[in-house]
Structure formats: structure tokens, C-alpha cells
Amino acid sequence: MGDDLDDELRRLFSDDRLDVHVTPDATDAVLRGADRRRRRRSAVTTAFAVVTLIGAGIGLTQLPSSTDRTAGDLLPTSLPTSSSTPPSPSVSTITQTTIVTVNPPTPNSNGNTPGTPGGTTGSSSTKPRTTTPPAPPPAEPGAVGKLALGMSEADALKTGSLVEPSSPADAEGRCVAYATTTVPDSNATIISPARGIVRLTLPSYAKTQRGVGAGSKVADVKTSYPTATQNGSELRVEMAATPKWTYVFETDGVTVTTVRMRLNANDCSMA
Amino acid sequence: MTAVLQLESAAERGGGRAEAVGDFAEFVRMSMPGLLRYGHALTGNPHDAADLVQSVLEKVGSRWMSVQGKGDDPLAYVRRAMANTHISIWRRRRRESLVADLPDSGAVAPELSRLENEPLWQALRELPPRQRAVIVLRYYENLSEAEIANALGISCGTVKSQSSKAMASLRTRLGKD
Numbered sequence: 001m002g003d004d005l006d007d008e009l010r011r012l013f014s015d016d017r018l019d020v021h022v023t024p025d026a027t028d029a030v031l032r033g034a035d036r037r038r039r040r041r042s043a044v045t046t047a048f049a050v051v052t053l054i055g056a057g058i059g060l061t062q063l064p065s066s067t068d069r070t071a072g073d074l075l076p077t078s079l080p081t082s083s084s085t086p087p088s089p090s091v092s093t094i095t096q097t098t099i100v101t102v103n104p105p106t107p108n109s110n111g112n113t114p115g116t117p118g119g120t121t122g123s124s125s126t127k128p129r130t131t132t133p134p135a136p137p138p139a140e141p142g143a144v145g146k147l148a149l150g151m152s153e154a155d156a157l158k159t160g161s162l163v164e165p166s167s168p169a170d171a172e173g174r175c176v177a178y179a180t181t182t183v184p185d186s187n188a189t190i191i192s193p194a195r196g197i198v199r200l201t202l203p204s205y206a207k208t209q210r211g212v213g214a215g216s217k218v219a220d221v222k223t224s225y226p227t228a229t230q231n232g233s234e235l236r237v238e239m240a241a242t243p244k245w246t247y248v249f250e251t252d253g254v255t256v257t258t259v260r261m262r263l264n265a266n267d268c269s270m271a
Numbered sequence: 272m273t274a275v276l277q278l279e280s281a282a283e284r285g286g287g288r289a290e291a292v293g294d295f296a297e298f299v300r301m302s303m304p305g306l307l308r309y310g311h312a313l314t315g316n317p318h319d320a321a322d323l324v325q326s327v328l329e330k331v332g333s334r335w336m337s338v339q340g341k342g343d344d345p346l347a348y349v350r351r352a353m354a355n356t357h358i359s360i361w362r363r364r365r366r367e368s369l370v371a372d373l374p375d376s377g378a379v380a381p382e383l384s385r386l387e388n389e390p391l392w393q394a395l396r397e398l399p400p401r402q403r404a405v406i407v408l409r410y411y412e413n414l415s416e417a418e419i420a421n422a423l424g425i426s427c428g429t430v431k432s433q434s435s436k437a438m439a440s441l442r443t444r445l446g447k448d
Contacts, residue, residue, distance in 0.1 A: 005445075006410070012391055015386065018386070019304070027299045035332075
């Protein structure tokens, strides 16, 4: 009985009467419809992108008005929106305030996540504001945007600044590497399971507090950071922050190509 | 400089898209008769088959490059999409059919009217969409249970139970039990 039904179904489905006549313009109708859908989708995507850009633009225009804390957030990445010449007045202003805000933790704090933006910029910022001259060794917050050295992978992912998926950053597969929303290099950020973020890469448009970024001359690096040491084609500048970290300026011998922050106490071979 | 590069890449994209459109047009021409027939089996009537085929092909065509990039057989992809669309979002809209050209009166197509009068065909049309899809994939497409489960995104157990319910319903309606 069951076999009968099986056979009947197969016979029915192979019946010529299932054929449906195709109109001559059937293909054109489908092509027109597909094109209409594609254009509608790209219009929606474009509108979304425009809204996002406007939102980002509004966010950026809000930045200068939102006091020291915001400056600390974005910190070493002073955006070259105001001028193309590095030592612009606004940049130097930011440098002074933030350096001051980061200095206090060194002598008197326990150093928990000193690189975290915002955490060091409390009421104490007013006191040291009088001690303006930056003394060597320099101290800058080890943070790029919302990412900070020492931050755990989970916290870093929460910021939305990492671009998944990650890739292994050492032979053992312990450490992982991510590109970021501002740096497409897949090794832009390296995270150790034990130490958190051990490497951060600055976006190509960003500059350190002392105005060094991709495109700066090697001589300018040495002028801005007299404590810089040469290591092959790299220049390294250790920061007086806790935990200790180092600026690594990769160069082609003449100009800086990439600026990275590297946690001194890191356990990832690639960092 | 950047603007020039952007223009060049846009031109490349444009050229690639024109090629993809030509490729998709050829795919539609070749596969349309088979898809309409398959849609007829799935939906139980040629009007809905035409709408289903058009709707799925439009969606697939609007993403043709990425569909091809998946590496699957595009025809198998379209058939899976048709089965799933029929089950999940198919509304029996009777919009103007752009694909099928069907005679208005039964007198012009006596074969079709005889199909409509077949008890098994009528019993199939009474099945819920998913049970019907399982039967079509099993007996029209000759797919295994695992392949049906994969195509519809359901478990093998669900395929078995749907198939068994469908066959029981068909037997009951045909008075075979």
C-alpha cells in the first residue's frame, strides 16, 4: 500500500501536466525585479551610511566642547581636523591638560588601569595643572579611542572597536590579534589572555600628544621624545606610566610609518 | 588621487555587475521551465508557482554575485529558497502574473483540468506547506531525509515526522487506509 502511494507520487510529479508555460518576457520581468530590489537595497544602505556619517560628524563636533575627559578618551589620537600642521595651538592645549591628568597616578595611586581614559581625569586635574612643562620621561595614557593597554579581551570587544574575527597572535595560539575599526591591519591590536591588550596601533591619521604620527620625520620624533632609543628601524620611547608601556615608532629610516603602543610586560611573541 | 582610485574601482564594479547581470539572465532563461514546474509541484497551482519563482529569482538576482560566491550550485540554492519561501513567507497573493502565461478557461487546457481533478493532486494541495514541501523534495527532487533536513533547515526527526504525517493524511484522503 505504501509502495503504491510512493509510486503514485512519483508518477504524478513526473507528469507533463505539471509544466507551466513560460512567457517570452519572463526573463526580462525577473531581471527588472532583481534590479529594482538591488537599487532599493543600495538606496537603503546609502541612507543608513549617510545617517551614520552625520551621526559621527555630530559626535566629532561635540568633542572639543566636552572638557578634559573627552580629550583623555581620544587621547593620543588628536585628529587633524583643525589644521594640517602638526603643532597647532589646539593640539598643544590638549597635550598639556592630559599629560597633567595622567601624571598623578604615578606617585600616589595603585596603578589600576592607569591607561584607562577618564579614570585619571578626576578632580585632581586642577592641582598639577600648574606644573605644565612636560618632564622626561614622558607620560601619556596608553589608550587609543576606547581601547586601552591592559584591557581584557571581553572589555575590548564590548567597546565595539575591534573587528572580528580575531586571528592567532603567537605560535601557541594563546594571544589573539584583531583589526580595529580605525586600523584595518589584522594585527592592529594584540591581546594576551593574562595581560589584556598588549599592543595598540594608532590610526594613520592620529598623532601622539607630542604631535608625532605616521609621516613624521625621524628627527622630529627625537626632538619630541628625547628619550627615544633606536632599535633597528624602530624608535622606542618608554612612558612613565603604570603599568609601563612603550611607544614603538616603525620607520622606513626617514619617516614614521606606523605608531604602536606596546605594554612592556607582555607575553605575546608578536607584540 | 583617492578620488581617481575610487572612480576606477567603481568602474570595475560596474563592469563586473554588467557581466553578472548577463550571467544571471542566462541562468534564468535556462532554469525557468524547470523552476516553474517545481514551483507548480510545491504550491499546487501554476499562478502561485509563477509568483514564487519570480519572487525568489528576483531576490537571488539582486544578490547574484554573492550567491555565486558561496560556491553552491545556484540552481540547488534557488530550489531550496523556493521551498523555504513557500513554507515561511508565502502569501497566496494573486498579483498579476508576469511569468506564467496561462489560459483563462479550462477548455483550452484540458490536461491541466484533468490534473486538477486527480484525487492525489487534490489531496496534496490540502497538505500544510511544510508537509507538502517535504513530500515534493522527497518524491520530486528525490532527496534523502538528511538532504531535505539540510534544505529546509530542520532536523532529520522533523523531516521523518512531517513525512509520516503527510503520507498518513494522503492515505486517509485517498481512502487507502
